[in-house]
Amino acid sequence: MADGTGLDDHLAGLAAEAQRVTVPLAAEQIRARGDRRRRRKRAARISGGVLLAAAVAVGGISLVRPGPESATTAAKPTESRSASLFVPPTPAPGEEYASEIGYVYEAKVLEDTVEVTVEQLRAEQGKAVPTGVVHQVTLSPQTPVEVEQVAGGEPRDMRLGDVVDRLRGGPRWVFALDYDGEGRIQSLREAFWLTVE
Structure with missing residues (x-):
C-alpha cells in the first residue's frame, strides 16, 4: 500500500510539474501567435502603402506620358x-x-x-x-x-x-x-x- 501511495504521490507531482511547464508553454504559443498576427498586419499595411504609392506613381506617369501618336x-x-x-x-x-x-x-x-x-x-x-x-x-x-x-x-x-x-x-x-x-x-x-x- 505504501508503494501504491508513493506512486500516487509521484504521479501527482509529475502532473503538477507538467501543468506548471505546459501552461507557460501554451501562454508563450498564444503570445507568439499574436506577435505573428501583428507582424502580418503591419506587413500588409506597409505593402498596401507601397502598392498605393506605386499605383499613384504609375498613374502620374500615365498622365504625363507622350500622347497616343x-x-x-x-x-x-x-x-x-x-x-x-x-x-x-x-x-x-x-x-x-x-x-x-x-x-x-x-x-x-x-x-x-x-x-x-x-x-x-x-x-x-x-x-x-x-x-x-x-x-x-x-x-x-x-x-x-x-x-x-x-x-x-x-x-x-x-x-x-x-x-x-x-x-x-x-x-x-x-x-x-x-x-x-x-x-x-x-x-x-x-x-x-x-x-x-
Whole structure:
C-alpha cells in the first residue's frame, strides 16, 4: 500500500510539474501567435502603402506620358506626308469614341495588316470639305466596317479585309473613322449621309 501511495504521490507531482511547464508553454504559443498576427498586419499595411504609392506613381506617369501618336500598334496612324498636321481625335468626356471623317483609299494588304490613306474632311452643313490633312493608317483586316454604297446600296457590317479591293483606287468613299481614348481606330463607318464636293 505504501508503494501504491508513493506512486500516487509521484504521479501527482509529475502532473503538477507538467501543468506548471505546459501552461507557460501554451501562454508563450498564444503570445507568439499574436506577435505573428501583428507582424502580418503591419506587413500588409506597409505593402498596401507601397502598392498605393506605386499605383499613384504609375498613374502620374500615365498622365504625363507622350500622347497616343508615340505608341506603336497595328491600328495607329503611321508616318505620313502630313504627319505634323494630323492629330488623332480624342473622345469627349463620357464618350467612348471620337470620329475623323475622310476619304479612305489606296488600300494595300501588307502581310497581316491593311494600310490605307486617309484624306481628312470636315462636315459643313451636310457637305464634306477637305482639310488638306492626309495621313496613312495601318489596321487589322478584322477591323469592323459599316458600309452601304460600298456594298451596292445595301447596309451591311463587314471587315476591312473584305472591302480592300473597293478601296484600292483613288479618293471615292468617305468614312467616319472611330478612334478610342488611346488613339487606335476601332471601326470605320461609311459616311453616306455627307455630300462630297
